[in-house]
Amino acid sequence: MWSDNETSEDLLGFDVHADLLIDVINDETVLPVTIGVFGDWGSGKSSVLKIVYEKLGGEDPEEITNGTFVLYFNGWVFEGYDDAKAALLQSIVKAFENNKTLKAEVKEKAKKLLSSVDWMRAISFGFKNIILPGASALLTGGASIGHVLASQFSKIDKDSLLESITGKDSGQFIETLLESNESQFTQVREFRDAFSEMLDASEINKMVIVIDDLDRCSPERIIENLEAIKLFLNVEKTAFVIGADPRIVRHAIENKYGVNGTNQQEDQNRIVDDYLEKLIQIPYFLPKLSEPEVETYISMLICKKELEVAKFGPVLSSFKEYRKTDRYSAFGLSNIGSCVTSQEFEKIKNNVITIPTLVPLITQSLYGNPRQIKRFLNTYTLRVRLSAVAGLADFNDAVLAKLMIIEYTELQLFKKIFEWQLVSNGFPEQIKELESTIESKTESEIIEELQSSYKEWAKPQMIKWLGMEPKLSSYDLRDYFWISREKISSSISGMSLVPPVVRSILSKLVQELPAAVTKQIIKEELSSLTSTEISSFLDLLSQRIKRDPKNKRLHQLFVYLIEVNIPSSAENYIESLKPISTTDLEPSIGSMLSGF
Numbered sequence: 174m175w176s177d178n179e180t181s182e183d184l185l186g187f188d189v190h191a192d193l194l195i196d197v198i199n200d201e202t203v204l205p206v207t208i209g210v211f212g213d214w215g216s217g218k219s220s221v222l223k224i225v226y227e228k229l230g231g232e233d234p235e236e237i238t239n240g241t242f243v244l245y246f247n248g249w250v251f252e253g254y255d256d257a258k259a260a261l262l263q264s265i266v267k268a269f270e271n272n273k274t275l276k277a278e279v280k281e282k283a284k285k286l287l288s289s290v291d292w293m294r295a296i297s298f299g300f301k302n303i304i305l306p307g308a309s310a311l312l313t314g315g316a317s318i319g320h321v322l323a324s325q326f327s328k329i330d331k332d333s334l335l336e337s338i339t340g341k342d343s344g345q346f347i348e349t350l351l352e353s354n355e356s357q358f359t360q361v362r363e364f365r366d367a368f369s370e371m372l373d374a375s376e377i378n379k380m381v382i383v384i385d386d387l388d389r390c391s392p393e394r395i396i397e398n399l400e401a402i403k404l405f406l407n408v409e410k411t412a413f414v415i416g417a418d419p420r421i422v423r424h425a426i427e428n429k430y431g432v433n434g435t436n437q438q439e440d441q442n443r444i445v446d447d448y449l450e451k452l453i454q455i456p457y458f459l460p461k462l463s464e465p466e467v468e469t470y471i472s473m474l475i476c477k478k479e480l481e482v483a484k485f486g487p488v489l490s491s492f493k494e495y496r497k498t499d500r501y502s503a504f505g506l507s508n509i510g511s512c513v514t515s516q517e518f519e520k521i522k523n524n525v526i527t528i529p530t531l532v533p534l535i536t537q538s539l540y541g542n543p544r545q546i547k548r549f550l551n552t553y554t555l556r557v558r559l560s561a562v563a564g565l566a567d568f569n570d571a572v573l574a575k576l577m578i579i580e581y582t583e584l585q586l587f588k589k590i591f592e593w594q595l596v597s598n599g600f601p602e603q604i605k606e607l608e609s610t611i612e613s614k615t616e617s618e619i620i621e622e623l624q625s626s627y628k629e630w631a632k633p634q635m636i637k638w639l640g641m642e643p644k645l646s647s648y649d650l651r652d653y654f655w656i657s658r659e660k661i662s663s664s665i666s667g668m669s670l671v672p673p674v675v676r677s678i679l680s681k682l683v684q685e686l687p688a689a690v691t692k693q694i695i696k697e698e699l700s701s702l703t704s705t706e707i708s709s710f711l712d713l714l715s716q717r718i719k720r721d722p723k724n725k726r727l728h729q730l731f732v733y734l735i736e737v738n739i740p741s742s743a744e745n746y747i748e749s750l751k752p753i754s755t756t757d758l759e760p761s762i763g764s765m766l767s768g769f
Contacts, residue, residue: 182489183224184473185217185543186466186496190459191224197455198229198381198412207402207413207452212459213703214672215544218416219385221459225414226383237274240378244268248398249386258401262290262364265382275375282371289364369408379410388421388673395425399452406452415453420698422449424677462541465503468532470543472505472521474550479520480513488512534578534641539705545581553577556656565652571643576653579638582705584712585744586629590645591654599649603627608646611639629744634704674702675710682730683717691730695737704740711742715749722757728765 194208212218222245229243246264269275270283372380384402387395399422405411426445449456462470469492476488491512492504510518539545553574560568580587593601607627611619616636623631630639678698682691699710711734718727731749734742755763 183220183493184477185220185462185470186500187217187221188224188493190221190457191228194221194225194414194457195228198379198414201379204379205406205408205411206454207406207415209419209453209456210414210416210459211419211456213542214388214418214674215542216459216461217543218459222383222385222414222416229381231383237377241381242375242377242379243381243383245383245385247386248384248394249389258397259290261398261401262404263287266290269371269375279371279375282367282374286364286367286371289367365404365408372408372410377410379412381412381414384413384415387415388418392425392428395422396429403452418674420674421677424674424681462536462543464533464536465501467536467541467546468503468505470546471532471535471550472503472509474547475521476509480517484513484517534638539581545705549577549581559656560652563656568652569643569648572645572648573653575638575641575643575645576657580657582708583635584708585741585748586635588748590650594650594654599651600646601650605646607639608644611636629741672706672709675706675713679710679713683726685726688733691733692737695733695739699739700737707739708741711745715745718749719752722753723759725759725762728762732765
C-alpha cells in the first residue's frame with residue numbers, strides 16, 4: 174500500500190519544478206514576490222512545495238541556511254481558528270521569536286509584533302462575536318457587557334486583554350471596535366513597518382513562506398489567508414510560495430464578491446482576475462503527467478513497495494540520473510532491471526500494473542493525476558489481496574485492473590456490466606457483442622454503429638477500453654464483481670475523496686438561484702471539469718437526492734444538467750430515481766418530470 178501524504182521523495186521527476194521556483198526566489202531583483210503553484214487536486218503541488226522547503230534549508234528550522242529563513246505553513250491546520258489571517262501572521266512572527274540563532278533584539282521586536290497581531294485579531298473577532306451579543310446583553314438588561322466580552326475573548330486566552338475588557342476601560346474598548354475600519358488600517362500599516370524593521374535587524378537575506386493546502390480550506394478561510402499575505406506584498410526580501418487548485422481559489426473570491434444576476438458575470442470575472450493578478454505575481458501551473466511519466470511513476474511506486482529501503486535507494490538514484498539525459502521516455506522495467514537482483518526483478522515484473530497496455534488507459538482515465546493513480550493502485554492492491562484470502566480460483570489480475578478503470582471513470586457503465594452479468598451467470602452477451610463491434614473498424618465507424626443500441630458506449634475512451642486486453646467476454650465476471658460489490662450500491666466517491674472543486678460547485682448550485690444563473694454556472698464551471706470530476710459531481714448529486722428525495726432543488730439541478738447536455742446526466746438521474754418511491758416525491762416534482 175502507498176501513503177497519500179505529501180513527500181519530498183521525488184518519484185515524479187518534479188525536482189525540475191522545485192529547482193525553477195528556487196531559482197526565481199534566489200533572484201533578489203524580483204523580491205518581494207508571491208508565486209502561485211497551481212494544479213488540480215492531487216496533482217503533486219504539496220510534494221513540490223516540500224522539495225522547495227527542504228532544499229532551502231527547512232529540514233532544520235533552527236538554522237538559517239545561506240541567509241534564507243524558510244517557514245512551512247499548512248492553511249488547513251488553522252481551519253478551525255476564529256481568524257485564519259491572524260493565525261498565519263502569528264505563526265510567522267513566532268518563528269522569529271523562537272529561533273535560537275537570531276539576536277535578542279530581533280526576538281524583542283517579534284514579541285511586540287505578537288501583541289500587535291493579538292490586537293488585530295481582537296478587533297476582527299469583536300465584530301463577529303462581541304458587538305451583537307454585547308449590545309443584546311445591554312438592551313435586554315442581561316449580563317454585563319464586560320462578562321460577555323470576557324466569555325468571548327477567553328478563546329484568545331490573553332490575561333491582559335481579558336482584564337482590560339472587564340475593567341473600567343471596557344467602554345473605550347467597545348469604541349475601538351466600532352472604529353475598527355480606521356483602527357485596522359493603522360494597525361496594518363504599523364505591522365508592516367515593524368515587520369520590515371525586524372527583518373532588517375535579523376540580517377536575513379530573504380524570508381520564504383511556503384503555504385500548502387490552501388484549497389482544502391473553506392472559502393472564508395482562504396480569503397483570510399490571502400488577506401494576510403497581502404500584508405507582506407510590499408515588505409522587502411520576502412517570498413510567498415502558495416500551493417492551491419486555482420479553481421477553488423476563484424470560487425472563494427467569487428463567494429466573497431458574489432453576484433446574483435448573469436449581467437454581472439463579466440464584472441465578477443474581472444474582479445476575480447484583478448484580485449489574483451495583484452496577489453500572485455508569478456503563477457506556475459504544474460503539467461499533467463504524460464503516458465511515459467505515468468508508466469515511470471507506477472514503476473517507481475511498485476519498486477518502492479516491493480523493495481527494501483536500502484535496495485530502493487539505487488533505483489531512485491538511477492531514475493534521477495536517467496531524467497537528466499532523457500525527460501521524454503519512460504523509466505520502465507528495462508531500466509530497473511540493471512539496478513536490482515534477478516529475483517527482485519521478477520517480483521516487480523510480475524505485478525500486472527506494469528503491463529504497458531494498461532498505462533494509456535490509466536493515464537486517460539485518471540488524467541495524469543498522481544493522487545488518483547496512487548488511490549487506484551491502493552484499491553487494486555486491496556482487492557488482489559481479498560481475492561487471495563477468499564481463495565478465488567483462476568482469478569486474473571488484469572481483468573480486475575480493466576474493470577476498475579471503467580469503475581473509476583464511468584460508474585454507470587460499470588453498474589450496467591454488473592446487471593448484464595447478473596442475469597447471464599457471469600458471461601454477459603452484451604460485452605461479447607460490444608467487443609465484436611469494434612473489431613476491424615475505424616473509430617468513426619464504431620461510434621456510428623454503437624449509436625443505435627449502445628449509445629452510452631460510443632465514446633473514444635470507451636472504445637479504447639473495449640479493445641484493451643484481456644477481452645472480458647472470455648471470463649466469468651462474477652468473482653470480480655463480488656470483490657467490488659461495495660461499489661454496486663454505493664458510489665466511487667467512497668473510494669476516493671471527492672475533489673474540493675466538485676464539492677464547491679455543488680455547494681454553489683444547491684442554493685436557490687435563478688435558472689439562467691444556474692445554467693451559466695453549469696456551462697462555465699461544471700463543463701470545464703474533467704470527465705472524472707463530472708462523474709464525481711453526478712454521483713454526489715445522486716446521493717443527495719436519494720437521501721432527500723423531496724428536495725425540489727436537487728431534481729431541478731438534474732433537469733438543468735440534462736438541458737445543458739452534461740454527459741451521463743440523464744442516465745445518472747434515472748438511476749437516482751429507481752430506488753425512490755413515488756410517495757416520497759412532491760407533486761411539483763412530478764409535474765416537472767412530466768416534460769421528460
